[in-house]
Amino acid sequence: MTVGAASISFQESIAGRIRWLLWPPVLILGLLVFCAIFAPLLAPYDPVTPVPAEKLLPPSPEHWFGTDPYGMDVFSRVLYAARVDVSVAIASVLLGILVGLPLGALAGFVRGWFDEGMMRLVEVMQAFPQILFAMAVIAAVGNNLANLVLILAFLNVPVYLKMVRSVTLPLQDSDFVLAARCAGHSTLSLVFRHIIPNTLVPAFSQFSLSCAYAVQMVAGLSFIGLGVRVPQPEWGSMISLGANFIIFGKWWPAVFPGLAVFLTAYSLNALGHRLRRAVLRET
Amino acid sequence: MNQSVLLEVNDLRVEVGRADNRVRAIRGASLTVQRGSRLGVIGESGSGKTMTALAILRLLPATGIITGGAISYCGQNLLPLSESEMQGVRGKEISMVFQNAVSALNPLFSVGQQIADVYRYHEGGSAERAWAKAVAMLDAMGIPDPERRARAYPHQYSGGMAQRAMIAMALVCSPKLLIADEPTTGLDLTIQAQVLDLIKEHVQRSDASLLLISHDIAVIAETCTEVAVMYAGEILEAGHLENVLGKPSSPYTKALLECFEAESGARLPYIAGRVPDLRHEMIGCPFAPRCPVAQAVCHQEHPEHRELEPKHWVACHLA
Amino acid sequence: MVVAGNSVENVSLLEARDLTKRFRVRQSWTRRTVVTAVDGLTFQVQAGRTVALVGESGCGKTTVGKLLLGLLKQDEGLVYFRGRTLLEWMSQAPSEYRQAVQMVFQNPLASFNPMMSIGATLMDAMRLRNDLDHKARRMEVTQLLHRVGLEADFAQRYPSEMSGGQLQRVGIARALAPNPEVVFLDEPTSALDMSVRGQIINLLLDLQAEDRLAYILVAHDLRVVRAIAHYMLVMYLGQVVEEGPADEVLTHPLHPYTRGLLAATLAGLLNHVEERQRVRVSGEVLQLPPGYQGCKLYRRCPFAHSRCQEEPQMLQEVASNHAVRCWRALDIAEA
Numbered sequence: 001m002t003v004g005a006a007s008i009s010f011q012e013s014i015a016g017r018i019r020w021l022l023w024p025p026v027l028i029l030g031l032l033v034f035c036a037i038f039a040p041l042l043a044p045y046d047p048v049t050p051v052p053a054e055k056l057l058p059p060s061p062e063h064w065f066g067t068d069p070y071g072m073d074v075f076s077r078v079l080y081a082a083r084v085d086v087s088v089a090i091a092s093v094l095l096g097i098l099v100g101l102p103l104g105a106l107a108g109f110v111r112g113w114f115d116e117g118m119m120r121l122v123e124v125m126q127a128f129p130q131i132l133f134a135m136a137v138i139a140a141v142g143n144n145l146a147n148l149v150l151i152l153a154f155l156n157v158p159v160y161l162k163m164v165r166s167v168t169l170p171l172q173d174s175d176f177v178l179a180a181r182c183a184g185h186s187t188l189s190l191v192f193r194h195i196i197p198n199t200l201v202p203a204f205s206q207f208s209l210s211c212a213y214a215v216q217m218v219a220g221l222s223f224i225g226l227g228v229r230v231p232q233p234e235w236g237s238m239i240s241l242g243a244n245f246i247i248f249g250k251w252w253p254a255v256f257p258g259l260a261v262f263l264t265a266y267s268l269n270a271l272g273h274r275l276r277r278a279v280l281r282e283t
Numbered sequence: 284m285n286q287s288v289l290l291e292v293n294d295l296r297v298e299v300g301r302a303d304n305r306v307r308a309i310r311g312a313s314l315t316v317q318r319g320s321r322l323g324v325i326g327e328s329g330s331g332k333t334m335t336a337l338a339i340l341r342l343l344p345a346t347g348i349i350t351g352g353a354i355s356y357c358g359q360n361l362l363p364l365s366e367s368e369m370q371g372v373r374g375k376e377i378s379m380v381f382q383n384a385v386s387a388l389n390p391l392f393s394v395g396q397q398i399a400d401v402y403r404y405h406e407g408g409s410a411e412r413a414w415a416k417a418v419a420m421l422d423a424m425g426i427p428d429p430e431r432r433a434r435a436y437p438h439q440y441s442g443g444m445a446q447r448a449m450i451a452m453a454l455v456c457s458p459k460l461l462i463a464d465e466p467t468t469g470l471d472l473t474i475q476a477q478v479l480d481l482i483k484e485h486v487q488r489s490d491a492s493l494l495l496i497s498h499d500i501a502v503i504a505e506t507c508t509e510v511a512v513m514y515a516g517e518i519l520e521a522g523h524l525e526n527v528l529g530k531p532s533s534p535y536t537k538a539l540l541e542c543f544e545a546e547s548g549a550r551l552p553y554i555a556g557r558v559p560d561l562r563h564e565m566i567g568c569p570f571a572p573r574c575p576v577a578q579a580v581c582h583q584e585h586p587e588h589r590e591l592e593p594k595h596w597v598a599c600h601l602a
Numbered sequence: 603m604v605v606a607g608n609s610v611e612n613v614s615l616l617e618a619r620d621l622t623k624r625f626r627v628r629q630s631w632t633r634r635t636v637v638t639a640v641d642g643l644t645f646q647v648q649a650g651r652t653v654a655l656v657g658e659s660g661c662g663k664t665t666v667g668k669l670l671l672g673l674l675k676q677d678e679g680l681v682y683f684r685g686r687t688l689l690e691w692m693s694q695a696p697s698e699y700r701q702a703v704q705m706v707f708q709n710p711l712a713s714f715n716p717m718m719s720i721g722a723t724l725m726d727a728m729r730l731r732n733d734l735d736h737k738a739r740r741m742e743v744t745q746l747l748h749r750v751g752l753e754a755d756f757a758q759r760y761p762s763e764m765s766g767g768q769l770q771r772v773g774i775a776r777a778l779a780p781n782p783e784v785v786f787l788d789e790p791t792s793a794l795d796m797s798v799r800g801q802i803i804n805l806l807l808d809l810q811a812e813d814r815l816a817y818i819l820v821a822h823d824l825r826v827v828r829a830i831a832h833y834m835l836v837m838y839l840g841q842v843v844e845e846g847p848a849d850e851v852l853t854h855p856l857h858p859y860t861r862g863l864l865a866a867t868l869a870g871l872l873n874h875v876e877e878r879q880r881v882r883v884s885g886e887v888l889q890l891p892p893g894y895q896g897c898k899l900y901r902r903c904p905f906a907h908s909r910c911q912e913e914p915q916m917l918q919e920v921a922s923n924h925a926v927r928c929w930r931a932l933d934i935a936e937a
Contacts, residue, residue, distance in 0.1 A: 175713035179776065182671055184700045184730040193726065197717040327795040328766070441886050442659075471658035472822060472866040473883045473902075498796060501867070542796045543825075550807075551829050553800030557765055 025267035025274075032264055036082040043076035047233045056250050066252035068242060074256050077233035081257065084145070084234050085264065089214035092149045093207060096156025101203055104161040105195045108168030110187060118165075122158040130155055131220065138226045148227060152214050163206060164199045171195060205279040208272030212265045219261045235261045289357065289492050290316040290339070290377075290460055296351035297331070297338050297516075306561045308334045310516040310569075311352070313588075316460065321486060321493035323503030323524070325539070326513035329558040332496045335513070336462045339494075340379055341369045356460070375405040378453035380482075382465040384445035388437035388452075395421070395433025398452045405456045420451035424481060443474035447481060454485055461486055462494045467502055479506050500543045504528060509594070512536045515559050515569035522595030532597040534577075535570045568600070576601060614646035615816045616670070616703065616784045620679035623665055635891075639665040641840035642679070645833075649783065650810060652817040654831035654848060656824070656863070660887045661837040663820040667786050670818065671705055672696075683784075697730045701780035708789040710769035714761040720747075720772055721757030727779035746775040750805060767798035774805065784816045791826055803829050824867045828852055836860045839887065839898045842917060846924035856920065856931040858903045859883060897928070905934050 020026065035042060045063075051071035059066040065074035107118040134151050141147050171177060180194050219236030221227035228234040235257040242253025297309040309331045316322045326332040337343050339354055339361070354361045356376065364372070373379075381387040389397060398417035403410065414433070421429035424447040437445060446466060453461055463482060467475040483506050486493045497503055503510055504524065511521035512533060520533040531537045541552040556573035559565060568574070571581040578600065586598045621643040628634050640662040647653040655663050668674040670681060672692055681688040683699060691699040707713035714723055724743045728734065734742060744754040750771040761769060770790060777785050790806070791799040807830055810817060821827050827834055831848040836857060844857040855861045862883035885902045896911040897903070903910065907930065919925045920932060928934075 175707045175709060176715045178668075178673065179705070179707060179713050180715075180726070181673060182700065182705050183727045183776075183780070184697055194715050194718075198715065200717075327797060443886055471887065473658065473862050474886065476866045476882070477884070500796075539797060542800055551800030551803045553804070554797035555801070557767075 025270040028263050028267040029271065032082055032086060032267070035079050036086045039076075039079040039083055043073075043079045045073035045076040047072060047077045047080040048231045056245065056253070058250075059252055065256045066250075068238070068253040069245065074238075074253055077238060078235070078256055078260050081233040081235045081238065082260070084228055084232065085215050085218055085261075088145060088148055088152070088218050089211045092152030092214050093156055093210040095149065095153035096210070097160050097203060097207070099153070100157040100160030101164050101199060102191075102196065103157075104164030105168050105191050105199055107161065108165035109172055109191050109195055111172075115165075118161060122161055125154070125158045130217070134217065134221055135224075135226055138221070143221075143226050143229060145228065148218065148221070152217060155217075156210055156214075159210065160203055160206070164203055167199050167202050168195055171198060201279055205275045206272070208268045208275060212268035212272065215261065215264050215268065287318055288315055289318045290494070291355045292335070292339065292352070293354075294352040295335065295338060295354065296349065297334055297343065297347060298350050299334070299344060299347040300562075301346055304562065307564070308347070308516055308561060309338065310565070312513065312516065312518050313352075314511045314518055314521060316492050316494055317509075318459075318492060319490055320509055321483070321495065321507040323495045323497065323507035323510045324513055324518075325497060325500055325503055325510060327498050327558070329515065329561065330513040331516040332513050333464055336379065336464050336494065336496055339462065340373055340377060341366075342373075342379075371405075374401050374453075374458065375456045376458055377460045377462065378456070378458040379462040379464065380446070380449050380453045380466050382468055384449040385437050385440060385442060387449060388445065390437055393434050393436055394440065394448045398433075398448070398455055401452055402455045416455060417451075420455050421448065423485070424448070424451045425477075426451075442470050443478060446470065446474075446478050450478075450482060450485070454489070457489055458491060460492045460494060462496070464496045465498070466495070468497070468499075475502070476505075482506065500528070500540065512539070515565070516561060517569055517598065519570065519599070520595075520597040522591075526592065526595040530595075532591055532595075532602045533570075533599050534574045534601070538575070568598070613648065614682075615649050615684065616818070617646035617682040618666075618670065618679065619644050619682070621666070621669060621676055621681065622678035623662075623669060623674065623676050638840050640669065640676075643835075643837075643840075643842060644679075645835055645842075645845070647784065647816045647818055647833075649816050650814040651833070652810065652819055652831045654819040654821060654827045654834040655837055656821060656827055656834055657837035658822055658863075658887065660839060662840040663837065664788065667705060667788050667818075667820065670786055671703055672699060701730050702782055703784045703786065704777040704780060704782040705786040705788060706770075706773050706777045706790050709793045710766050710773055711761060713773055714769065716761055718760075719757065720759050720761070720764075723772070724757070724776055724779055727776045730780055742779070746779055747772075749778065749809070750775045751801075765798075766794050767801060770794060770802055771805065774802075774809070778809065778813075782815070784818065787817055787819045787821075789820055789822070792821070792823060799823075799826065806830060822863075824852065824864060836863070839890070841898060841927065843899070843927045844925065845917070846921075850921075850924050854924075856924070856926040856934075857928050858905050858934065859899050905930055 049072070051067075054067050054071040055069055057063055057067040063073050063075065065078060068074055068077065103118060107115040133155070137151050138147060177190065177194065180190050185193065218227055218234070219239070222234045222236030223240045225237070225240070227236055230237060238257035239254050239261070242250070242257070246254055292312060292314050295309050295312045296307070298305050299308050300306045312331065312335055314322065314324070324332045324335065334343070334347070338349055341361070343349070349362065356372070361369070361372070388394065395414060395417045398420055399410065399413035402416050403413040418429045418433050421433055426432050426444060426447055440448060450466075461482070466482065467478050470478065479502060482493065493507070495503060495507055508524055509522065510524050510527045511518045512527065512535065513519070514535050520527055520531065520536050527536065528540065531540055538552070538554045542554065554573055559569055559572065567582040567584055568577070568586050571577045574581065580600050584600070586600045588596045588598050589602045590596045591602060621640055622638065623640040625637045625639055626634055627637045643666060645653055655666060657663055665674065669676050672688060683691060683702065688699070718726070721743050724746055725739055728739050728742065731739070743757055747754055747756055752768065752771055756764070756768070756772070764772070787806070791802050794802065803826060806817070809815060817830070819827065819831055827848060833846070834848040834851050835842045835845040836851070836859065837843065838859050844851060844855065844860045851860065852864065855864050882904055883899070883902050884904070888901055890898060895914040897915045900906050900911045909929065913929075915927045915929065917925045917927045
């Protein structure tokens with residue numbers, strides 16, 4: 001039962017941090033975020049103005065990733081697309097957590113009819129196939145970025161609600177909750193002051209994985225034309241546009257954005273799994 | 284009583300934990316269990332007593348390794364044995380009983396099934412014979428209505444009854460050595476006495492030996508013939524029960540005994556300070572920082588074993 | 603009804619009268635029985651004194667704690683604090699009651715929020731103290747830590763970085779934070795090493811003397827009871843089976859259950875083996891059917907008689923301030 005304070009030397013902690021930063025998924029994600037932020041400075045060409053004269057040029061020193069059927073530089077578009085995918089993914093997952101986490105904590109702690117109600121709601125929400133649901137809603141309200149974020153957030157709420165609820169359930173009977181009640185906490189203040197902080201770490205260990213899924217959803221929806229609108233660069237729509245030309249040997253308009261989606265999703269997944277393992281080991 | 288040695292642990296060293304956090308849980312522990320005798324290991328948290336039991340049966344956690352020393356059973360060194368050879372030892376030659384019986388049993392199988400499985404693994408034979416043996420063992424442990432109880436599941440057992448079932452499982456193949464790790468902790472006081480009596484009776488009846496691990500001296504005094512006092516991964520004093528508890532030589536043993544035998548009065552005795560950090564190498568006696576009579580040499584040199592009388596040695600410079 | 607009390611001149615601070623709490627427990631898929639966790643408990647405690655509730659699993663001690671702290675509502679009986687009932691306190695001045703009656707928990711590691719530093723927990727414990735502003739509370743944290751023998755820099759540490767003994771001292775500091783008058787100690791040392799228990803007990807004794815705290819101690823370690831209790835009640839399956847001044851009950855136990863407990867505790871070192879054989883309480887704690895009126899220890903008692911099963915046993919005062927729920931108590935004692 002005796003535990004010692006964690007104490008590693010300063011050098012050891014720096015070395016550990018550097019090892020962590022050099023890990024490929026982290027590097028890729030770092031690069032991604034960098035490109036997303038600095039796209040206007042890094043992109044050599046305008047991503048949205050068509051240049052018919054230069055359409056479908058293969059990769060060259062002037063156009064690193066070649067040009068697409070409208071003559072736009074693929075490299076620039078891939079960079080700008082990073083902005084859309086990354087921001088939509090992060091925003092939607094954060095929104096999902098913002099709504100799902102407190103509801104899950106309350107449901108798991110208070111139980112009773114509120115909990116039952118939440119669980120039924122979650123079951124209904126998760127009963128729909130996600131892509132079909134997104135398609136239906138977009139068809140109804142139109143596809144713009146805000147709607148995309150809202151829909152994806154909606155899909156994330158039940159995930160976090162259930163997860164936080166399951167983390168909260170065993171805490172109900174714990175002694176420190178009893179101690180907090182003795183200190184005069186009401187149920188609501190107990191949930192916010194004591195329960196929710198204990199759910200943050202498990203919830204955010206899931207964050208990266210949810211972002212990976214969100215990126216794929218955005219790309220997928222854009223691929224079928226229901227995501228980001230056409231001239232705006234987005235990996236999924238770029239793939240869709242370039243897919244038709246692969247049989248003609250013009251592979252670059254589709255493959256480069258495809259690689260971008262793949263690397264992003266892979267890195268987010270790898271990071272997410274590592275975080276989850278670290279979290280589960282500690283708790 | 285046969286004087287030959289059943290189990291001998293010599294200068295055992297065990298490390299546990301992940302790379303950046305390795306703990307030297309056992310640092311040169313030596314103990315001996317004679318045939319037909321009952322050895323109690325008394326230690327508090329962080330003393331390494333549970334690790335010792337796990338090391339004997341090679342059940343250390345994934346991050347644990349034996350880094351030194353020898354463990355020999357009936358004269359044979361156990362450390363070079365392969366895993367499948369060890370499986371032949373566990374349950375048949377050396378058995379173990381754990382602290383929280385209800386959670387130490389598999390919740391998915393009936394208690395009778397688990398006991399029968401152990402029997403069948405080592406002795407072979409038909410399922411019916413194994414089942415009959417399991418029921419007989421439960422009966423021998425004083426569990427009423429053993430037929431019905433054998434079909435029940437661990438969660439349907441109370442703490443004391445589950446402990447009896449676990450003892451039944453440990454003894455079903457008549458091992459020569461039973462290791463019991465805090466078998467009564469968490470049980471009601473009145474049940475503790477019953478469980479200890481049960482262990483003592485069955486060990487004596489089958490002329491087996493017992494290695495009992497506990498933090499409670501009363502438990503050991505009640506059940507054992509010899510005792511070893513463990514602190515910070517080492518054995519500081521060992522010998523016959525009457526000698527060690529009656530004439531303790533190590534300052535740690537003396538201090539610990541004082542804590543147990545507190546008379547009603549103004550202040551209760553205690554041992555100030557904390558167990559040393561086992562992640563670091565230690566120089567000198569591990570108890571020196573907290574020892575009321577420590578001298579300079581205690582902090583500098585590791586004390587050797589000193590024999591005070593037959594069947595009583597101590598690791599202390601001042602003995 | 604025996605009035606359990608200490609000296610007459612001290613006014614009782616906290617008092618329980620005929621406290622009863624029942625639970626509906628699901629025994630199997632279809633069967634549900636009513637378990638009486640606490641059955642007609644009556645006791646009182648004065649400032650600066652300690653009353654001990656002694657018993658094993660199923661005796662109802664944890665339920666009593668929750669009842670006294672207002673975390674559970676009783677089915678029958680009343681709790682009085684400074685003369686007014688708990689119900690009145692909870693409706694008129696709940697935060698005052700909360701501050702006045704505090705609890706120290708059994709398992710130190712489980713009783714702290716792992717995400718909060720010690721300092722944050724202690725600050726949180728003072729949330730009802732309107733007499734201190736934020737700055738004063740920060741200073742109070744240091745004061746509290748010093749009082750329990752810890753350095754001020756422990757405030758930055760987290761529960762996982764501390765030993766059991768240190769954490770339990772913080773638990774005591776936390777109970778003291780709201781300036782209580784009564785502290786319910788739920789097995790405060792049973793999760794700690796033997797070599798550390800004495801330190802905690804000595805600390806509790808010092809604090810009681812300094813602040814005139816009333817303690818209600820729940821314990822099954824009779825050594826601890828002997829060290830700090832002035833008065834004790836032995837409980838079995840929710841009922842008090844024996845009560846009296848702690849010294850008296852511990853040296854002259856009358857009820858077979860008390861004798862069994864004592865014998866199980868002190869065996870070994872003090873060589874009471876023969877005594878033990880005579881007062882062996884056999885079997886396990888058995889929940890008895892709801893309609894059963896007789897003695898609850900009947901099946902396990904070595905002195906059982908058919909009369910024990912048929913008649914309900916009442917708490918009788920047999921010596922000055924010493925009461926027992928067993929008609930054979932005096933006969934057995936003489937044997």
